[in-house]
Amino acid sequence: MSFDDHLLTLKYAFPKTLPILAGFAFLGIAYGVYMHSLGFQPIYAILMSILIFAGSMEFVAGSLLLGAFNPLSAFLLTLMINARHLFYGISMLDKFKGSGKKKVYLIYGMCDESFVINNTSRIPTNINKGWFMFYVTLLNQIYWVSGTTIGSLFGSMITFNTDGLEFVMTALFVVIFLDQWIKERNHISSVIGIAASVLCLMIFGTEHFIIPAMLIILIFLTFIKKFITKNEVISS
């Protein structure tokens, strides 16, 4: 591809990512300030945004670092939180085919937002599909890492009282939960998620409740599979 073709592709990709720019600037800055308020140097938030690049998980990772040292639990929790990537991947098997070496980055950078754009955009024939998806993914990661960097550097300059700012993580998860709740035709999965977690929290305590809660959720959802058809629960 020539330089002009790259420019054309980038010009086509950029407007599609503008809504993400707004969201990632806000959440990225919030994440940077949040990590600073937990007492971490800027490098933590910046590195995690580059290496993990999955917003929800990055918030949780900050809180995991403050708890007891339990890498297995951290690993399993990551698999569960990011399990949705498996399904993004399955949907993109075809679309990423034939994109060459870029494919590695397309998969590495496949966050919720890039998935939605790459999965739904109709790309004109004069635009290279592989490079379009590459630029969408790259732009989104640049927005996120920039937001995080600004937030974590700016965090040390903030002079107002940041007590309570850690609630931004709760707010984020409540909002995503509500979005799912609004879209669902039934609330079995949402309810079991809350109920199993509260039950395990009461039985096992704050440091040990995650793994049993995940097990109960998986077992329960597997058990009720025959009563639910895929059309009854809609989620993104």
Added chain:
Amino acid sequence: MMTITQQIIIIASVVIGTLLTRFLPFMIFKPDKPTPSYIKYLGYVLPPAVFGLLVVYSLKNVSLTSLDGFVPELLAIGLIIVLHYWKRSMLLSIAGGTVFYMFLVQGVF
């Protein structure tokens, strides 16, 4: 407090777990073969449960033994629900809920 080495191990566990969820489908599934129905099913039903788990996880230190241990959380989540049903704006709901919570824990409780 964890040592630097322990922190690196935790972050590495999260990075490896995330990479696995992204790369695994491309290693085990072929585009022309149908996806197993159990996997598809989990794709539909798992996310709501996981975010339920995360809501509880983010509230795990809430204490019911005193008013200031849970009322700010309760009120802020109430505001988020109202804001979100009203405007459906992720940014407004998150910012509104967080600022209100900070106001509550700093000025009221």
